[in-house]
Amino acid sequence: MEDKRNIQIIEWEHLDKKKFYVFGVAMTMMIRVSVYPFTLIRTRLQVQKGKSLYHGTFDAFIKILRADGVTGLYRGFLVNTFTLISGQCYVTTYELTRKFVADYSQSNTVKSLVAGGSASLVAQSITVPIDVVSQHLMMQRKGEKMGRFQVRGNLEGQGVVAFGQTKDIIRQILQADGLRGFYRGYVASLLTYIPNSAVWWPFYHFYAG
Template sequence: MAMKVEAEASISELPLSQTDINWDRLDKTRFHFIGAILFTAQSAFLHPIAVVKTRMQVAEATFAHMSGRSVFRNILRKDGIPGVFRGFGTSAVGSLPGRVLALTSLEVSKEMMLKSTEGSNMPEATRIAVANGVAGMLSNIVSCVYYVPLDVVCQRLMAQGLPGMNTYNGPYDVVRKVVRAEGFRGLYRGFGVTILTHSPASALWWGAYGSAQHVIWRSLGYGNDAEKRPSHLEMVAVQATAGTIAGACSSVITTPVDTIKTRLQVMDNYGAGRPSVIKTTKKLLREDGWRGFYRGFGPRFLNMSLWGTSMIVTYELIKRLSVKHV
């Protein structure tokens, strides 16, 4: 979740970096208002895939070996359309303050990094890349404090109905039962692994995005020719393609850790003691062997590829719509 708000403009070495819209040029109220609407719409589009992915990751081995399409049909047959949108209301409403926090920390820290490196001998492309990377990492750390409890609640709402899973009467019931069983720290299950994995995952995403965009622009013949400017349609198409490639690459590498994190946040039947990363990993290995780490890979691959495309295009649109009118 936290990673899904870590967005920024091109870090390519091409002259396109000049089109970046920085924090001081934005109408902050409009930026957050438009962002809330468009990112909520994006989340609604991708939420059913997230539900399928979560169920495949936490289900018992037999159910987990079903294809993503079969799991989706199974949910529709048992619960109808509401079943594939379980947890969406909590996620959509709960994410609003989180997005303000994450986007603000992202833009402010990026602006500070750009100013602190201004006048240095660092190449412009490298300076922008460093600013984006540091901003994404800081934003991830700040937003995880808010998003991990929300993620725990949403994941449990998505997984209810599966054999062995608890049932809840809404998000407040999840919070009440988790706190009663484990105390407040139960809402922060997976916090450490989220911090340790999302930061490098964010770096991986942006590295793949920047590299893919650089290769695509060069293949289109733009190179470093500042006089040859791409059309708006070309910019959107290249950003979308690079975002898709970045999401796909990231999903391949980060799915095993995401599977462990999701199970750690959702599952309770570990016997005596509090769930841990080691217990979760051992349980998954017993159930399904090493291939269990790639449970839900198909839906997650699709989710991150579509997310990469829609996120970067949506974010660039939000920034263009939020530029101050002088």
């Protein structure tokens, strides 16, 4: 069978920027709404001591619904949506870096390697602080305390609204750890995502060619 891999590479100047950003954010948001409850459950299962609260994914799902309702599955969601910015910054950085490197090298491998690594550096610099705050918000529940910090007020919706909780968590992180507290795991994230992105894109262009 004949190999028909000659795939056209879409460069920055070829993109319809308005459609790209609008549809990109909309699609990512729909996916995020679908998977966020399981992200919250995974985070709680990883943090709990043994099986002190939940005996598994389904058990956690039912207990959170019973205790907090559907909104309990979306604690920290509003803050987490700000990571959508990092996704758009990733693609923008990737494309603009490819365009910049093209002035020095026409090699797709070189352009993709540098652009992929740079894009992940920018994206993780935005994502990590947001993830730190949203993960602390995921730990907020009625009853037993989970995690290092706990918002003041009533988690049933009286006294502390969503962004009030966010402000409280941010203040506690600053008091406990300073600005460095928002970048816990930052180096590990860079060591994970930069090599992955830097290697993935050259292989994509190799396959596309």
